[in-house]
Amino acid sequence: MQANVNREATQSFMEREIERLKQADLDWKVHELDGPSQPRTSVDGKKDVVVLCSNNYLGLANHPKLKEAAIRAVEEYGAGSGSVRVIAGTMKIHLDLERILANFKGVEDSIVFQSGFVTNAGCIQQLVEEGDLIISDELNHGSIIDGCRLTAAKRVVYKHIDMEDLTKVLDLNASGSRRILVITDGVFSMDGDIAPLDKITKIAKDFGAMVYVDDAHGDGVLGENGRGIVNHFKLEGKVDIEMGTFSKAFGVVGGYVVGSHTLKEYLLNKVRPYLLSGSHPPAVVGACIAAIRLIESDPSIVQRLWDNARYFKKGLKDAGFDTGQSETPITPIMCGESSVAQSLAQEAFAGGVFVLPIIYPMVARNRARIRTIVTAAHSKEDLDFALDVFQKSGKKIGLI
Numbered sequence: 477m478q479a480n481v482n483r484e485a486t487q488s489f490m491e492r493e494i495e496r497l498k499q500a501d502l503d504w505k506v507h508e509l510d511g512p513s514q515p516r517t518s519v520d521g522k523k524d525v526v527v528l529c530s531n532n533y534l535g536l537a538n539h540p541k542l543k544e545a546a547i548r549a550v551e552e553y554g555a556g557s558g559s560v561r562v563i564a565g566t567m568k569i570h571l572d573l574e575r576i577l578a579n580f581k582g583v584e585d586s587i588v589f590q591s592g593f594v595t596n597a598g599c600i601q602q603l604v605e606e607g608d609l610i611i612s613d614e615l616n617h618g619s620i621i622d623g624c625r626l627t628a629a630k631r632v633v634y635k636h637i638d639m640e641d642l643t644k645v646l647d648l649n650a651s652g653s654r655r656i657l658v659i660t661d662g663v664f665s666m667d668g669d670i671a672p673l674d675k676i677t678k679i680a681k682d683f684g685a686m687v688y689v690d691d692a693h694g695d696g697v698l699g700e701n702g703r704g705i706v707n708h709f710k711l712e713g714k715v716d717i718e719m720g721t722f723s724k725a726f727g728v729v730g731g732y733v734v735g736s737h738t739l740k741e742y743l744l745n746k747v748r749p750y751l752l753s754g755s756h757p758p759a760v761v762g763a764c765i766a767a768i769r770l771i772e773s774d775p776s777i778v779q780r781l782w783d784n785a786r787y788f789k790k791g792l793k794d795a796g797f798d799t800g801q802s803e804t805p806i807t808p809i810m811c812g813e814s815s816v817a818q819s820l821a822q823e824a825f826a827g828g829v830f831v832l833p834i835i836y837p838m839v840a841r842n843r844a845r846i847r848t849i850v851t852a853a854h855s856k857e858d859l860d861f862a863l864d865v866f867q868k869s870g871k872k873i874g875l876i
C-alpha cells in the first residue's frame with residue numbers, strides 16, 4: 477500500500493514537469509532515423525530527407541573504412557573490453573589510439589575517455605579545487621558548466637569572447653587564488669564563431685593561469701588536415717589542456733585530452749570515469765583509429781567540408797537570410813522569435829530537409845534560429861535542393 481502511494485507521488489511530479497515543459501513548448505521530441513547518419517536518410521518515416529543537423533562533419537559515421545576497422549577490431553578483440561582502463565580494460569588497441577592521436581595532434585601524449593561530456597565532467601574537477609579560480613566564457617557548453625559545478629573552486633563567467641571583460645574579470649578575481657583555469661569552447665556550437673585562443677592564451681599567461689580549450693566543433697574542421705583550433709592559431713605548446721571528442725567530425729564516440737606525458741599520467745591517476753567506468757569497446761577504438769588515419773592521409777575530405785560550407789552559406793545569404801556571426805560550417809539561420817524558427821523547421825521538413833529550431837533557453841529569447849551543419853559528404857545537388865527548400869519556406873512564412 478505504502479509503495480503504491482509513493483509511486484503515485486513520483487509519477488505525478490514527473491507528469492507535472494512534463495506538462496510544464498509542453499506548455500512552455502520546451503519539451504523535446506525524439507526523431508527516428510531509419511538508417512545510418514548520412515546526407516540523405518529516412519527521418520520519422522519520411523524517406524530521402526536531406527539531413528542538415530548532424531555533427532557528422534566529415535561524413536565518417538557511415539564510412540566504409542571506419543565500419544571495416546570496427547568489424548576487424550571486434551574479430552580481434554571482442555565485443556567488450558571487460559573492465560575499466562586501470563584494471564583489465566586497456567588493450568593494445570586502446571594504447572594504439574592514444575599514440576596515433578598524440579601523433580596527429582603533434583603533442584607528447586593523449587588520454588581517451590568514454591565521451592566528451594565525461595571528459596569535461598571528469599577532468600575539470602581534478603585541475604582546480606577550493607581556493608582556486610575558474611574563468612569561463614558565458615556561452616561554454618553544458619558539459620563544461622557541469623564540470624565546473626563539480627569543483628569547490630570559485631567560478632566567474634566572462635562575456636562571450638570579450639577579451640576586455642576576460643582581463644577585467646581576471647583583474648578583479650585573480651589575487652588570492654592559488655591556481656587559475658581559463659576555460660573556453662574552441663568553436664561555439666550555437667553561432668559557429670571561433671574563440672580568440674591566441675589572445676586568451678596571452679592574457680592567461682599574464683595572470684599565470686592555465687588554459688583549457690574544448691575543441692569538440694573544431695576537431696576535423698579547423699587547422700591543417702582538421703588538426704583543430706590549437707593548430708589553426710599555431711599555439712602548439714601554449715595551451716595547457718586541449719580537449720576534444722570523437723563523436724562529431726571523427727564520426728564515432730569518445731572524448732580525449734592531449735598534452736604532456738605529465739598531464740596524461742596525472743589524469744589517469746585522478747579522473748573518476750577513467751578509474752571507475754568501463755573502457756571503450758574495441759569496435760569504437762578501431763573506428764576512431766581509422767578516422768584519424770583517413771583524415772591524415774586525405775586532405776580532400778576537410779577541403780570538401782569547407783567548400784560545401786562556403787557554398788551553402790553564400791546560397792543562404794544570397795536568398796536573403798541572416799546567417800549571424802558564423803566562421804565555420806555551423807551556419808545559423810536567424811529567425812528572431814521562437815515561433816518563426818519552429819515554423820521554418822516544420823516547413824523545411826515538409827519540403828524534405830531535416831533541421832531543428834534552436835530556441836530559448838538554448839539561446840536568448842529573441843535570437844531563435846535554425847542551426848544548419850553541412851558535411852563533406854553532401855553533394856552539390858543535396859545543397860541546392862536544401863537551398864531551394866529554405867528559400868520557398870522562408871518566403872512562405874515571411875522571413876525573407
Ligand SMILES: *Cc1c(COP(=O)(O)O)cnc(C)c1O
Pocket residue numbers: 591592593594596617619661665690692693721722723729730731
Ligand atoms: C558535443 C560537445 C561535447 C560533448 O561531446 P560528446 O563526446 O558528444 O560527449 C562537449 N563539448 C562541446 C563544446 C560539445 O559541442
